[in-house]
Amino acid sequence: MHPVDQAVKAFQPELPLAVAFSGGADSSALLLACHARWPGQVRAIHVHHGLQAAADGFQLHCEAVCAAHGIPLKVCKIDARKQPGQSPEDAARQGRYQALIEAAEQDWLDEGRLALQPVRSMALAQHADDQVETLLLALSRGAGVAGLAAMPAHWQRAGLQWFRPLLEVPGQALRDWLQQRNMTWVEDPTNTDQGYTRNRIRAQLLPVLEQIFPQFRSTFARSSAHCAQAADLLQELAASDLQAVGSPPRIRDLQALSHQRLANVLRHWLRSEYGTTPSAAQLTQLVQQVYACTTRGHRIHIKVGRGFVQRQGAILDWYNS
Numbered sequence: 001m002h003p004v005d006q007a008v009k010a011f012q013p014e015l016p017l018a019v020a021f022s023g024g025a026d027s028s029a030l031l032l033a034c035h036a037r038w039p040g041q042v043r044a045i046h047v048h049h050g051l052q053a054a055a056d057g058f059q060l061h062c063e064a065v066c067a068a069h070g071i072p073l074k075v076c077k078i079d080a081r082k083q084p085g086q087s088p089e090d091a092a093r094q095g096r097y098q099a100l101i102e103a104a105e106q107d108w109l110d111e112g113r114l115a116l117q118p119v120r121s122m123a124l125a126q127h128a129d130d131q132v133e134t135l136l137l138a139l140s141r142g143a144g145v146a147g148l149a150a151m152p153a154h155w156q157r158a159g160l161q162w163f164r165p166l167l168e169v170p171g172q173a174l175r176d177w178l179q180q181r182n183m184t185w186v187e188d189p190t191n192t193d194q195g196y197t198r199n200r201i202r203a204q205l206l207p208v209l210e211q212i213f214p215q216f217r218s219t220f221a222r223s224s225a226h227c228a229q230a231a232d233l234l235q236e237l238a239a240s241d242l243q244a245v246g247s248p249p250r251i252r253d254l255q256a257l258s259h260q261r262l263a264n265v266l267r268h269w270l271r272s273e274y275g276t277t278p279s280a281a282q283l284t285q286l287v288q289q290v291y292a293c294t295t296r297g298h299r300i301h302i303k304v305g306r307g308f309v310q311r312q313g314a315i316l317d318w319y320n321s
Helices: 003-010 025-037 055-069 088-105 128-140 171-180 197-212 216-245 251-255 259-274 280-292
Strands: 017-020 042-048 073-077 121-123 154-157 160-163 301-304 307-312 315-320
Touching: 003 025, 003 171, 017 025, 017 088, 025 042, 025 055, 025 171, 042 055, 042 088, 055 073, 073 088, 128 171, 128 197, 128 216, 197 216, 216 251, 216 259, 251 259, 251 280, 251 315, 259 280, 259 315, 280 301
Parallel strands: 017 042, 017 121, 042 073, 121 160
Antiparallel strands: 154 160, 301 307, 307 315
């Protein structure tokens, strides 16, 4: 059995299912394989980013593919221009996720204009090569276990079940699957732009890894899975410790923790309560100041993320700058 068919056979989403459909090879293979398995239960959502001249052509291609196969399609146009301090990739990613959520929540109609069941699951087409690239980028940034866990295969968000069913399928296998069925796709010109680090990894590093470690996709995936398990354990420990020290946390109770647990619970507190993540340097400074806070007049006021952590009597507090 072809790896694409094998992956979709093992895929068990709640139906109806929506597929994020760019028109590229990856999402084309995912959409058409899912449609073949669950005819009438699959929809497509195309996000028009408006960032390049080819975007209108992508939309037309997606409309033609969906019309030819009788797949309901929604097209969402977004403004993916970045905000100050935001990377272009992050701006596009955040806009894309929001558009997918909003499209999934809308009413869906068939060709006869009859209402269809609401979408319950969303599938994204990232594959094994994308996962390796994500892991290598995380390594280059010195990420911890949460970052080295790379992309999850399943999670929940905004009332939807989200899946990446192709994470164990190499990118070339997706193109092979389409070519065997005489199906076409569009090529995003930015995918060959060597100005993007991810594209340089794909073009220069992956071929070398293929020669030296032919099984690197599966072995890297195992490492990411181990990191994901470790990250889950750290999350459970942090949640337990935060319950013990309080939120906002009491300085005296924080000081009773080991260095590693103190850093872990402070990171969790800031992320879960305020949606901000300290840098490694900021977290190190905060841990040192918590341990040093042994007198009534000791002041803590440290820049963390988008705001500041400061001492308020017996507790730590955070406020947005």
